[in-house]
Each structure stands twice: as C-alpha cells, then as structure tokens.
Amino acid sequence: MTGLQDRLTPEQVEEFGREMDELRRRVVADLGADDVEYIQNVIKTQRGLEVTGRALMYAGFFPPAWLAGVGALSLAKILDNMEIGHNVMHGQYDWTRDPALSSQRFEWDNVAPAENWRHSHNYIHHTYTNIVDKDRDVGYGILRIDPAQQWHPYYLGNPVYATLLAIFFQWGVMLHDLEVDRVVKGERKWSEFGEERRRIGRKMGRQIGKDYVLFPLLTGPLAPLTFAGNAAANLARNLWAFGIIFCGHFPADVESFSEEETEQETRGQWYLRQILGSANITGGPLFHILSGNLSHQIEHHLFPDIPARRYPQIAGEVRAICEKYGLPYHTGPLHKQLWSVAKKIVKFALPGSGDREPEPVTVERDRTPAAA
Amino acid sequence: MAMRTAVRRAATRPGSLPASLASLAEKLLTPHGVDRYLELVDPMLVRREIRGEVVALRRPTRDSVTLTVRPSRAWRGFAAGQFVRVTVDIDGVRRTRCYSPAGSAHRDGELEFTVKAHEGGLVSRQLHEHGHVGMVLGLSPADGTFALPEPRPDSIVLIAGGSGITPVLSMLRTLVDERYPGEVSLLYYARTPADVPYAEELDALAARRGVRIHVRHTASDGRFTAEHLRRVAPWFARATTFLCGPPPLMEAVRALYADAGISERLHTEEFVPPVLTVGAAETGGRIRFARSGVDVVSDGRPLLEQAEDAGLSPEHGCRMGICFSCTQRKVSGVVRTASGEESAEDDEEIQLCVTAAVGDVEIDC
Numbered sequence A: 001m002t003g004l005q006d007r008l009t010p011e012q013v014e015e016f017g018r019e020m021d022e023l024r025r026r027v028v029a030d031l032g033a034d035d036v037e038y039i040q041n042v043i044k045t046q047r048g049l050e051v052t053g054r055a056l057m058y059a060g061f062f063p064p065a066w067l068a069g070v071g072a073l074s075l076a077k078i079l080d081n082m083e084i085g086h087n088v089m090h091g092q093y094d095w096t097r098d099p100a101l102s103s104q105r106f107e108w109d110n111v112a113p114a115e116n117w118r119h120s121h122n123y124i125h126h127t128y129t130n131i132v133d134k135d136r137d138v139g140y141g142i143l144r145i146d147p148a149q150q151w152h153p154y155y156l157g158n159p160v161y162a163t164l165l166a167i168f169f170q171w172g173v174m175l176h177d178l179e180v181d182r183v184v185k186g187e188r189k190w191s192e193f194g195e196e197r198r199r200i201g202r203k204m205g206r207q208i209g210k211d212y213v214l215f216p217l218l219t220g221p222l223a224p225l226t227f228a229g230n231a232a233a234n235l236a237r238n239l240w241a242f243g244i245i246f247c248g249h250f251p252a253d254v255e256s257f258s259e260e261e262t263e264q265e266t267r268g269q270w271y272l273r274q275i276l277g278s279a280n281i282t283g284g285p286l287f288h289i290l291s292g293n294l295s296h297q298i299e300h301h302l303f304p305d306i307p308a309r310r311y312p313q314i315a316g317e318v319r320a321i322c323e324k325y326g327l328p329y330h331t332g333p334l335h336k337q338l339w340s341v342a343k344k345i346v347k348f349a350l351p352g353s354g355d356r357e358p359e360p361v362t363v364e365r366d367r368t369p370a371a372a
Numbered sequence B: 001m002a003m004r005t006a007v008r009r010a011a012t013r014p015g016s017l018p019a020s021l022a023s024l025a026e027k028l029l030t031p032h033g034v035d036r037y038l039e040l041v042d043p044m045l046v047r048r049e050i051r052g053e054v055v056a057l058r059r060p061t062r063d064s065v066t067l068t069v070r071p072s073r074a075w076r077g078f079a080a081g082q083f084v085r086v087t088v089d090i091d092g093v094r095r096t097r098c099y100s101p102a103g104s105a106h107r108d109g110e111l112e113f114t115v116k117a118h119e120g121g122l123v124s125r126q127l128h129e130h131g132h133v134g135m136v137l138g139l140s141p142a143d144g145t146f147a148l149p150e151p152r153p154d155s156i157v158l159i160a161g162g163s164g165i166t167p168v169l170s171m172l173r174t175l176v177d178e179r180y181p182g183e184v185s186l187l188y189y190a191r192t193p194a195d196v197p198y199a200e201e202l203d204a205l206a207a208r209r210g211v212r213i214h215v216r217h218t219a220s221d222g223r224f225t226a227e228h229l230r231r232v233a234p235w236f237a238r239a240t241t242f243l244c245g246p247p248p249l250m251e252a253v254r255a256l257y258a259d260a261g262i263s264e265r266l267h268t269e270e271f272v273p274p275v276l277t278v279g280a281a282e283t284g285g286r287i288r289f290a291r292s293g294v295d296v297v298s299d300g301r302p303l304l305e306q307a308e309d310a311g312l313s314p315e316h317g318c319r320m321g322i323c324f325s326c327t328q329r330k331v332s333g334v335v336r337t338a339s340g341e342e343s344a345e346d347d348e349e350i351q352l353c354v355t356a357a358v359g360d361v362e363i364d365c
C-alpha cells in the first residue's frame, strides 16, 4: 500500500485542501430555509410511519397488517437513526438554532445514548478515520478487517462475530461506545465509565420499556405479536445500519493508515485521508435517504457537519477534484460493496493475509495543525 | 380568566388522570417526547414549550407593528413591565429577541407586542414586513426585574421614549384594570405625532381619574427637560419612577434623579445592548473554545459573536446580559464584562454575550 504522502507533492496536497475548503465555504453560505424544510419533511415522514406502524399492530392478527406494521416501523427506525439522528447529532443543523435539531440535545430511537455515541463517533471515528489502533470503528474492536491488525486465534470466529454484530447492531454500538472490548482486554477499567453506564441504564430502560413492554401491553391479547413485530423492526434497522456502515469504510480497495504517517497532519492531508479511507455506494434517491446519505460516505467524511442532502449535490464536484489530482474515488453498488466486505471478513479470519508495511514518510510537511 | 387558570392547574396536578395519561404518552413516545408529535398536527398543541399564534395585527405607525398573540397552554402569565423572548424563523435560522408585552398583566390570555422596525434589524423587520395572522412565534416565560412592585407604590411616574412605550404602557393598563387608587403620570417622547403608537388609547387613558399623560414631540418640543417632568408629575421626587427609552433619554433622566439624590427611586429598562469596550492594546489574545476544539484571536468583541464567527452556535437569547441563556464555564483567563469589571477567576460561569477576552481565555464550549 502506498504511503499517504507519496501520492502528491506537499504543494498539491495543500492546493487540493484549498479546493475542498472553497467547496465547503460555498455550500455553507448557501444553507437556508430549503435545508430546514427538507429535514422537517423527513421528520414528518418518520413520525407518520412510526404512528402508522404502531397502529397497525392493533390489527396484528391479520398477517398482511402485521407485515405492513413491521415495514412501517422498520422504515421509521431507519430514518430516525440514519437520515435524522446520525446527521443531526453531527451538528449538521446546529446553525438553525432549533433545539429540536440541536446536536447536543437530540436523542435517537436506539439503545446507544446519543451522548456516548457522539463522543465515539463524531470525535474518535471522524478525527482518526481508518487509523488502525486509533479509529475504534476499524473492526468495531471485535473483528479483524485490516492486515495491520495482528492475527490471533480469536479471529477465527470473524464471520460469526460479524453476523452477531449485524443482528444486534444497536447493542453493539452501545457496547462499542462503552469500549467494552478494551475493558475485557484490561486496557481500561469499568470504573472509568460510570457516567456512560448510568446513561445506558436509563436509555435501555426507556427503549425496552416502550418496544417490549408498554406497546405490547397496550395491544392486549395481541401482545406477543406486537412484541415480535417491534423486535422485527429493530432487527431490520440493525441489519440495514450494519450493512451501510460496513460498506462505508471496509470494502477491499479502501485504505487504512498508521499512527505515524498521520502525525501532525495538515488540513489538506486530513482531507486526503478522508477520501482514501471512505467508499460510496451507488443507488437511487430513496436509497440515499434511507442510508442517511452515508452512501455518500466520502462527502460525509470530508464535510461531516454539512446537511447530508447536500452530499449528492456536491458529489460530482468532489469526484472531479479527485480526478484532477489523480486520486481514487471508491464507489460501487451495495451488493458489490457488501460482497467485498464479506470476503474481507472471511479472509482476515485466517492468519497472515499480507501484513501491511507502513511506508516511510518521504516528503517534508508543512506543520500547521489539522482541523478536526 | 381565573377559571381558565384553575382548569389548567387541575389538568397538570400529579397523580390526576390527565397527568398519568401524559406521563404514559411520554413513555410511549420516547425519546422524542409528545410535543414533537403534537406539533406536526398543530404547532400550538405543544404542552411543554411555549408558543404564540398571531391572532391580530396592525401597523399603528409607519415603522411599527402591533401583534396580538395567543399563547399556548404552558404560558404562565407576566408581571407588568417584564419582557418575553420571542423567536422567529428567518431563512431557516431561529432568531430570538426580547419584547415587552404592552397589555395589562390581568389579561394574559392574549399578549400584545408592539415592535419598531429598525433599519437593518433582522427580527424587527421580519415581524414588521412579514408578520401575519396565523404566524406562530416561539415564546419564553416572562422574565426581568423591571416590573411593578407588590404592594403598589403610592404614586408612580412612567417615562418612555420611542418603542420604550411598551413596558410602561403595560404598567399603566395594569394599574387602570386594578383601579389603582394612587396618582400615575406618563411622560412619553416620540419624534412627531405620526410616530406615536397608541395615540387614541393614550387620550382615553388620560381621561381616567388619577392618570395624567403628556406626549412630547421631540421634533417640535425638544428633548427631555426637568420642566417637562414637573409639568406632568410635580410630586415626582416622592414617587417611584419607571423609565424605558433610547440612551440619550435614559441618560438625561438618570442625571436629573442623581442630582436630586433620588436615584434609588428610579427603575430602568434598556432595549439596546451596552457597548463593550476593550482597549485596543488588550485585543489579540487567544480564545480557545475547548469543547469544540476551536481557537480564535480576540478582536475585542463579545465572546458570543466571536464564537459565532468561528462557526460555533452557542446557545443564547437576549444577547445583552439579561437572560443568562449564553452562560458557559470559563476554564481560565481574564474577561471583561459590559460594566467594565475584569474577572480572572478560574472555572467561573460567564455570559458570552457581554464579556470580551482580555488576553488568553479558555472556555468550555
């Protein structure tokens, strides 16, 4: 794998960074009522689907109604977590100063408390994208997904762990924020996570309370069907979110980085890493919305705090800039990216799949600190 | 009114049936809460937030607009003279400014705001140009210490200029509704007769027993003098005075009361933010917004403005040191407040809108 800095001269990297900054400036200056109307419409749709799904459970004895209810509720949860929750919690709508769209106050329909997730995702993952040992999203702390991760017999279970993670993804995210993997390895102590654990306790109580106790009880004799329907909707959201997120960073041609090569990055180098470390998924407009526009993972990683509906609009420009600098722009349809990730999960279950040699840093760098 | 209040209280008494239903609904609609669903049906249905719907609107002068606003159920009334933070959406961004209800505190089923459109003003122009019946505004609970005290003083002087009429008119209307037995005088300044909102009502109020009102037009009568005040309230020195108006009027009245040694009888309300002055030599410090990881070089302006220019959106309301919505923890460094005091204490809570950095400062925001 090529070292990050070998591809372009330092001047080219900074020029490239300036073009990205300029693109960002233009989009930010254009934000306004349309962006708010868009997200409000998504919210309205989500709330409508949720109410419909809950209501259909009262007719759960009629299989088509039950299925339609599960469908509506699954879509509601997917929209809530992806296009609304993930994006609002990134601060994409903080400029509106609407408390209901505030990254600090928004809470999503997911057992992982927003506050814990914001730390592990917005800060750790987005700052240290694809830096092995620093970005804890590389393999989620339980999978081996990169040759730079040392093999261990534990990883023989890679495909099993991945399947379990997909099925229980919201719980995985919740434990991931708690850094359970590192606690098990003895790198961190339980006692360091008192605050996070209390938040999880409260959030779990509320989430389980509504999906698995209150709503089922309210449907009286249909309680078991409602329980199963709610579980099915949570499962659908889990599989979908897992699929989208794993396709965003782990298809075969996406690169990972070492701590040394990313020390003291400039802003241009940071942008460069985001492009090389992310992959898009092609699809239609509805697919993009349901993926929370994470199908535009590259644009999202370049500009995590710009409203996601802007990503498809700027994708053409980003791609053209990449071409101009001879940079790859990873993209492909969902099935291809999923297949590529699945192959990787199986391949890295086995030892010695081509250990990665960090390339020496070959160019002098401008030592201005990178923006996060 | 009294009955409506009683019904409202009963509806929220803990343990009552409606309260249990409300709490069940909150549990079912977690994490977003009931209001986020109700507002999609009708923005005025919200239970926790306060909102107001414009039910009538007129433009009493060329550059002002009077809005009659019906508040949602969470509204808890106000004391005459207090203000409300009003929020409007302008091109997708929520903007909040303070406005003082001008109506009687005894008729809080409807609030009346009179807003003067400022040239280049964001919110006042939005309300003046685009305000319409049916428009929904965000409201805060009433706030502020500029209010008629309980028990009422024996005699009251009200002095106002321009848009500063609103809080003192509220006081006057409240006193009239209460059949206030003491004497109350209003001295009001507007540029010309065409600039006086409430002209007819002021005439009608002046006919009440114990009420005296003088309207002065600065274009012809000149600015505030002690003589103007003595004409309308010869007994002003033993009365309690409430003053609200443009800075020159405020200064002139303050000076008069200070000379007479009765400053403690004067209560004031400012509509315009105080000017922050940090010496040129003191700019150039490094301001670090720690939680956001943003550093800027201080140019002497309030920390709130500098944070916003750096792309952050700290919470705020009045932007002039009244509401404390912009309070954040200062980790270290020296700041200067609008009153000119410097403070170097670590871990102290500061209001971003009225403090500027003196040297390097770190804020947990």
Ligand SMILES: Cc1cc2nc3c(=O)[nH]c(=O)nc-3n(C[C@H](O)[C@H](O)[C@H](O)COP(=O)(O)OP(=O)(O)OC[C@H]3O[C@@H](n4cnc5c(N)ncnc54)[C@H](O)[C@@H]3O)c2cc1C
Binding pocket: B083, B097, B098, B099, B100, B101, B114, B115, B116, B117, B118, B119, B120, B121, B122, B123, B124, B125, B144, B163, B166, B167, B269, B270, B271, B272, B273, B318, B320, B322
């Ligand atoms: C406690 C309180 C009560 C208030 N009650 C009322 C009221 O009842 N009716 C009312 O009309 N206003 C009232 N105001 C003033 C109001 O809050 C706004 O400041 C005013 O409407 C201007 O807001 P804006 O968004 O239009 O202007 P901005 O966009 O905030 O400012 C634009 C320009 O106008 C200047 N400016 C801002 N406010 C004033 C002002 N008051 N006088 C002169 N220049 C100004 C600014 O310096 C700036 O240059 C009150 C203010 C306070 C603090």
Ligand code: FES
Binding pocket: B316, B317, B318, B319, B320, B321, B322, B323, B324, B325, B326, B327, B351, B352, B353, B354
């Ligand atoms: S914004 Fe109101 S006190 Fe600062």
